[in-house]
Amino acid sequence: MMIDRDIRKRLIVAVANRIIAGAEELTDLDRAIGDGDHGSNMRRGFEAVLAAADVLSDKSFGEYLTAVGMTLVMKVGGASGPLYGTLFLSLGKSLADDVSREQVADAFAAAIEAVKARGKSDVGHKTMLDVFHPVLGALRGGGDGLPERLKATARRAAEDTIPMKAIRGRASFLGERSVGHMDPGARSSELIVDAVADVMEGCA
Numbered sequence: 001m002m003i004d005r006d007i008r009k010r011l012i013v014a015v016a017n018r019i020i021a022g023a024e025e026l027t028d029l030d031r032a033i034g035d036g037d038h039g040s041n042m043r044r045g046f047e048a049v050l051a052a053a054d055v056l057s058d059k060s061f062g063e064y065l066t067a068v069g070m071t072l073v074m075k076v077g078g079a080s081g082p083l084y085g086t087l088f089l090s091l092g093k094s095l096a097d098d099v100s101r102e103q104v105a106d107a108f109a110a111a112i113e114a115v116k117a118r119g120k121s122d123v124g125h126k127t128m129l130d131v132f133h134p135v136l137g138a139l140r141g142g143g144d145g146l147p148e149r150l151k152a153t154a155r156r157a158a159e160d161t162i163p164m165k166a167i168r169g170r171a172s173f174l175g176e177r178s179v180g181h182m183d184p185g186a187r188s189s190e191l192i193v194d195a196v197a198d199v200m201e202g203c204a
Contacts, residue, residue, distance in 0.1 A: 001203070002098050010063050010199050016050035018195040019043065019188060020129040031185035033166065033177075037078060038184040045084070060097070066092030068136035079169060080185065083119050084130065090114040101146075105139045112136060125167035126178065128185040131157040135193050147201040154193035158186040 017043050019026075026037030031163050036203055048071050050058070053104050069088030090111035095104065112132050123133045131154050138146070138153040161184065164177035169185070 001100070003061045003095075004097070005057050005197055007199065007203060008059075008061065010202070011196060012049060012056060012068070014195040014199050015192050016046040018191045019046040022188070022191050026184050026188055029187055032181045034169070035078065036185060038080060038188065039082055039135065039199045041077045042084075042188055045072045045081065048075040059096050061097045062092045065089075065095060066090070068092075080188070083159055083185070086114050087132075088119045097106045101139065101142050105136065107202055108132070108136055108139060117167075121167070121169075122189070125165040125169075126161050126166070126183045126186070127166075127169060128183075128189040130161050131185070131186045131189040131193065132163070133157075142150070148196040150197040151194050152202075154190040154197075158182060158190040161186040 009051075023039035023043035024044075025039065026042060027036055030038035041102050052071065054065050059067060066089050067102060069085045069090075069092060075081065076084060079134060088111075091107050094107040094110065096168055099107075112129065115132070116129060119127065119129075121127050123129050123130060132178030134153050134157045138149050143149075148188055161183040162181060163179060164183070166183070169183075
């Protein structure tokens with residue numbers, strides 16, 4: 001699939017708007033088990049990305065992803081900036097304008113490993129990784145209706161963090177009290193996957 005300027009622009013706009021629209025929900029989730037700033041931090045970062053959409057979209061896909069990652073590192077506060085920044089920076093290292101699903105999956109797998117290393121976390125720790133890992137599995141599976149399956153996988157995975165006890169992040173300080181709440185990072189990751197899948201569906 002060729003990721004041309006139009007698709008790059010649509011991806012930026014879709015993801016940024018989804019995060020901005022969900023900022024209050026993310027803040028509410030984070031208020032329950034964190035510092036209460038996840039929504040505002042993510043909104044600030046993706047507002048900056050959205051403001052630069054035209055400039056970013058003119059870049060090659062790899063340069064574009066790298067620039068998005070750098071913007072998030074600089075603009076998003078807390079732990080989320082470095083983690084989401086690492087995700088995009090890693091993707092930017094290996095993706096070109098013409099990519100296959102298999103290449104995207106391999107790049108996403110490497111990006112997940114980079115996030116694990118950056119956050120010293122793993123699947124099952126009640127973090128964004130608990131969404132990204134099953135989404136990777138769905139992506140590797142491919143097949144018809146992939147965008148819808150990616151969205152459904154991300155949705156279920158975010159919901160599956162509710163009964164988890166947090167092992168990493170601010171929520172881990174609460175111990176058992178973190179149980180019963182959706183992880184805000186898992187929810188923001190779900191929103192990103194959902195937006196990307198919508199663009200994929202529109203390109204099919």
